[in-house]
Amino acid sequence: MTVTAQVRPATMSSSKPSDSAKKGLFVVFEGVDGTGKSTVSRMVYEQLEAEYPGRVELTAEPTDSWLGECVRRSSAEEVTGAAEALLFVADRAEHTRQIRAWLNEGKIVLCDRYYFSTIAYQGAALKASMGAKAAVEWLKEINRPVIEHPDLTLLLTMRVDAALERLSSRGGKTKFEQLDYLRDVDVIYRALAMEEPKLHTIDASRTSVEVAKDAIRLIKNNI
Secondary structure: OOOOOOOOOOOOOOOOOOHHHOOOEEEEEEOOOOOOHHHHHHHHHHHHHHHOOOOEEEEEOOOOOHHHHHHHHHHHOOOOHHHHHHHHHHHHHHHHHHHHHHHHOOOEEEEEOOHHHHHHHHHHHOHHHHOHHHHHHHHHHHHHHHOOOOOEEEEEEOOHHHHHHHHOOOOOOOOOOOHHHHHHHHHHHHHHHHHOOOEEEEEOOOOHHHHHHHHHHHHHOOO
């Protein structure tokens, strides 16, 4: 099975299917930079694919489509926080069509970042201009029409300074990898965890093997 973040043409209607028609499982990995989401999601994918061959897809946001490229370009340009948020939503709208197509095929879809990332990251970015509460509510509203609600969201958590320390050896630091900013992101993530019953936190300060083991246990409880 090909692991991809590419948005491919969906084989179904873009309208949201009824809950009874949905046969797959949608799992999202979230967390601030440095918590190991990408590593853990790939480890989980490899184990689940071995157990359920042909049934598992690993994808990510931003996608590898031209819309995802616009998102990545916006991170390097001086665009407003609102404009950047809307680009993320545009990319997600197309990505969701593919996710729903996979789910209708009975796939287990693992996604490295989804709409909670936009709420947390862009919410922190828009805090100064809009106010924290107003920014989060606006971001929830603009995402609402284009998302597929995950069956399970796994929020990898650890001290933000420790997460940044993990990134210190990695080149190409992004504008998001700033301590005060990521602390604001973390506050929003933790608030979402308090209000979202399908969002579970996992201690990411441990080894990736331990974190992946917990993630697989939670996923299997939902299969």
